[in-house]
Structure formats: C-alpha cells, structure tokens
Amino acid sequence: MGIEIKYTNPKKLLNPATGFLQGYSYTLNPYVGCTFACSYCYVRRMPVALFRKSDWGKWVDVKQKLALDFRKEMLRAKRKGNTTIFMSSSTDPYQPIEYSEKITRTLLQVMVEEKPDFLFIQTRSPLVTRDIDLFLQMKDRIRISITIETDLEPIRKVFSPIAPPIPARLKALEKLAKSNLPIQATVSPVLPFSKEFPYRLKQMVNRVCIDDFFMGDGAGGKRTKQLGIKRIFEKHNLTQWYDSSTYLKVVDEFTKAFAKESIFISKDGFMP
Numbered sequence: 001m002g003i004e005i006k007y008t009n010p011k012k013l014l015n016p017a018t019g020f021l022q023g024y025s026y027t028l029n030p031y032v033g034c035t036f037a038c039s040y041c042y043v044r045r046m047p048v049a050l051f052r053k054s055d056w057g058k059w060v061d062v063k064q065k066l067a068l069d070f071r072k073e074m075l076r077a078k079r080k081g082n083t084t085i086f087m088s089s090s091t092d093p094y095q096p097i098e099y100s101e102k103i104t105r106t107l108l109q110v111m112v113e114e115k116p117d118f119l120f121i122q123t124r125s126p127l128v129t130r131d132i133d134l135f136l137q138m139k140d141r142i143r144i145s146i147t148i149e150t151d152l153e154p155i156r157k158v159f160s161p162i163a164p165p166i167p168a169r170l171k172a173l174e175k176l177a178k179s180n181l182p183i184q185a186t187v188s189p190v191l192p193f194s195k196e197f198p199y200r201l202k203q204m205v206n207r208v209c210i211d212d213f214f215m216g217d218g219a220g221g222k223r224t225k226q227l228g229i230k231r232i233f234e235k236h237n238l239t240q241w242y243d244s245s246t247y248l249k250v251v252d253e254f255t256k257a258f259a260k261e262s263i264f265i266s267k268d269g270f271m272p
C-alpha cells in the first residue's frame, strides 16, 4: 500500500515549545506524520496520529510554505525575542519525502539568511548530509543530532524496519564530523547493543545522549506502555533491556569510551 500524501498551507511553522522541549522557544516540523514508522514512536499516541484514519507511517502532510512567508515568520520571531528552535519534535525532517519536496532545505536556506539564536536538528536519516553546505553557514549556532539506538542491524529491523540502516547513519555521522560540525549521537530509545558500540561512536563524536522509553516518551513511559513495546522485548527474550534502570548500565558502558561530561541523559542532551 502506498503512502497518502497531502499538501497543506499552515499559517505558521514555528510553534511555541512546551513540555520536554520547554527550554526552546519554538519547535519546527516541516511535515506532519513520518513514514519511517518506528514501532515505538511516541507520536503514535498523540492526537495528531490518534485522530487520523490511516496508520502511523502510512501518511504524511507536506507543509508547503513559501520561503518568503517563512522569512517573515522568522523576522517576527526574532523581533519578539530569543529564537531557539528544535527541528523536529514530531516528525523526521529528513524522512524519504524530503528527497523530492525539499521543505526542510527551503527552511534552512531561510535560516541561513535570518539566523536563529540556536537550531537543533534531530533526525535518523543520512539525507541530513545533503545540507552540509547550509549547516556550515551557521555552524556556530546549530547542533545536529543523529539517532542511533543500537549498532545491531537485526535489532533495528525488529523495532524500526523502515528506518534507515545503522551503517548508513554511522556513515552520515562520520561525514558530518569530517565537516567539523557540532554533532551528537543520540542513543534513543536505548535498544540492545554490542559491547563495541560506545567505541564505534567515539571514533566519530565527542558527545552522546542516552535516553529511554521511561524518560523520553514525553509521558513518563505511559505512551510506550500503551504501544505495547514491552511485548516486542518479551518476544525476543530481551526483557532485561526494558527496565527504567537499564539506562544506568548503558551509561556505565558508555563511560568506558566517553568522558563523563560528554554523556548527556535524556532531556539534557536536547537542550539549547
């Protein structure tokens, strides 16, 4: 079955940041919906997905916004005060449709001209490397975070079979690192990984964020519980990895490769 694509023209793209992201002034979501369709995606339990007839991952709304309109919005926001922007909180700005629609790239082009105080880019997609030319023009005020929940492809395939393969994400991280851009590897949500994982990441990044289902789903683990993610762990005999204290063991493992001050836990890893 194909993907249902809708084109929308929202009045604004910058929305006040709340809850988990209240350290930011705005969130910026170029799309609604996400065709990476991760099983554990907490957005599945949010009204935007719950009130939709189609399943999460089967639809995407493309927020068309002329560059001129977004420029005006950015100027207005800058006049009002601080512009710290999180892109994106409920979609992946580099999901497959971005290859053709280039909404994220258009927004970045505007932000190169009208620079925000800080921009955090959160993605799982290697497509992010396409925009290195733009990132370099605002490298002193951005951080690019690539989610790598595990280094084990069989595990990735169990939990997020449509999301980009791990080797491609590692390659993207390496490319961004070689461009000397501020980057972060985000191990979120923590999934079973090999002993070598922290060392592999350390070859590319100096900063890592560790988050889990209990701290990071925006509802203290309730959304993940409602999604029945525990059953996937049980089915694959991995229940020891599904516990609110597991992240502490994960931090211990990462401390073998990273300095303590380079390891950020949950929310702290996403702040401006």
Ligand code: SF4
Pocket: 034, 035, 036, 037, 038, 040, 041, 042, 043, 090, 091, 092, 124, 163
């Ligand atoms: S990539 Fe992010 S937004 Fe997209 S389905 Fe996965 S967790 Fe959800």
